[in-house]
Amino acid sequence: MTRTVLITGATGGIGGALVRAAADRGWAVLAAARNGSALQALCDAVPGMTPLPAFDGSPARHDPAPGTTPLVVDLRAPSRFAESLPRLGRLDAVIHCAGIAEVAPVAESSYPLWHDTLTVNVAAAAEITRLYLPALRAAAGHVVFVNATPGLHAVPRWSAYTASKAALREVADALRQEEAPHGVRVTSVFPGGTATGLLREVRSAFGRPFDPADCIQPETLADLILNVLDMRNDAYIPELSVLPTPRP
Numbered sequence: 001m002t003r004t005v006l007i008t009g010a011t012g013g014i015g016g017a018l019v020r021a022a023a024d025r026g027w028a029v030l031a032a033a034r035n036g037s038a039l040q041a042l043c044d045a046v047p048g049m050t051p052l053p054a055f056d057g058s059p060a061r062h063d064p065a066p067g068t069t070p071l072v073v074d075l076r077a078p079s080r081f082a083e084s085l086p087r088l089g090r091l092d093a094v095i096h097c098a099g100i101a102e103v104a105p106v107a108e109s110s111y112p113l114w115h116d117t118l119t120v121n122v123a124a125a126a127e128i129t130r131l132y133l134p135a136l137r138a139a140a141g142h143v144v145f146v147n148a149t150p151g152l153h154a155v156p157r158w159s160a161y162t163a164s165k166a167a168l169r170e171v172a173d174a175l176r177q178e179e180a181p182h183g184v185r186v187t188s189v190f191p192g193g194t195a196t197g198l199l200r201e202v203r204s205a206f207g208r209p210f211d212p213a214d215c216i217q218p219e220t221l222a223d224l225i226l227n228v229l230d231m232r233n234d235a236y237i238p239e240l241s242v243l244p245t246p247r248p
């Protein structure tokens with residue numbers, strides 16, 4: 001049976017690599033992001049895959065065949081997900097990869113910045129997970145949260161982001177215990193610097209250099225995450241730290 005994975009942040013550096021890697025491995029991919037034209041371009045570019053029609057909002061069950069289905073969704077509005085996301089009978093995996101990472105000290109972090117960061121990075125992931133738990137349980141599926149090494153400790157001038165990632169880890173740890181009786185696995189991934197537009201902007205905001213060659217490549221990270229999903233069923237990895245190889 002074709003396995004199905006929903007990937008958020010599909011138009012991003014890491015999310016795009018995940019979509020391509022999952023499609024390469026023959027998964028049916030539901031690729032979720034905010035920008036419809038970027039999403040369609042990504043789906044069109046996935047080699048050997050026929051893009052499926054975009055989800056039209058109908059309440060019918062929508063179990064995709066192999067291919068890549070674009071899902072346009074704004075993660076700042078989780079209250080709309082129940083009506084706007086396709087219903088699935090089974091879902092083998094969700095990879096929560098979307099994220100925003102504004103750099104600002106607490107003194108300059110507005111309420112909208114806190115609201116958007118906690119909504120996109122945490123609440124939206126929790127709500128998508130909640131809505132798809134029946135389908136994930138039906139498949140004894142896997143939920144992957146793309147966290148970050150800064151989610152493990154405080155970073156001055158980055159508190160909204162680090163707080164959101166710390167909260168995301170708490171969600172993952174609670175979910176892992178709650179869903180164990182249903183056979184659902186939960187993995188948090190903690191990558192270090194990965195060569196994407198997000199890291200370029202963050203390094204610039206901190207006044208630090210950005211050389212993609214010193215970073216994890218998105219394709220490397222995507223392969224590692226897909227390997228976690230492709231493991232044999234008797235064991236799985238609850239937490240995965242990934243760092244760039246130091247260059248002498």
Ligand SMILES: NC(=O)c1ccc[n+]([C@@H]2O[C@H](COP(=O)([O-])OP(=O)(O)OC[C@H]3O[C@@H](n4cnc5c(N)ncnc54)[C@H](OP(=O)(O)O)[C@@H]3O)[C@@H](O)[C@H]2O)c1
Nearest residue numbers: 009011012013014034074075098099148193194196198199
């Ligand atoms: N790059 C790193 O060094 C690094 C390290 C550790 C962890 N991470 C984590 O990895 C994940 C992906 O990061 P990345 O580097 O690939 O970033 P990226 O290239 O900026 O991609 C972020 C993705 O999130 C989507 N997104 C943002 N706000 C959204 C919203 N309101 N609704 C729907 N989608 C939204 C973006 O879509 P739009 O383009 O439409 O905004 C984009 O697809 C993030 O969770 C990040 O915290 C990254």
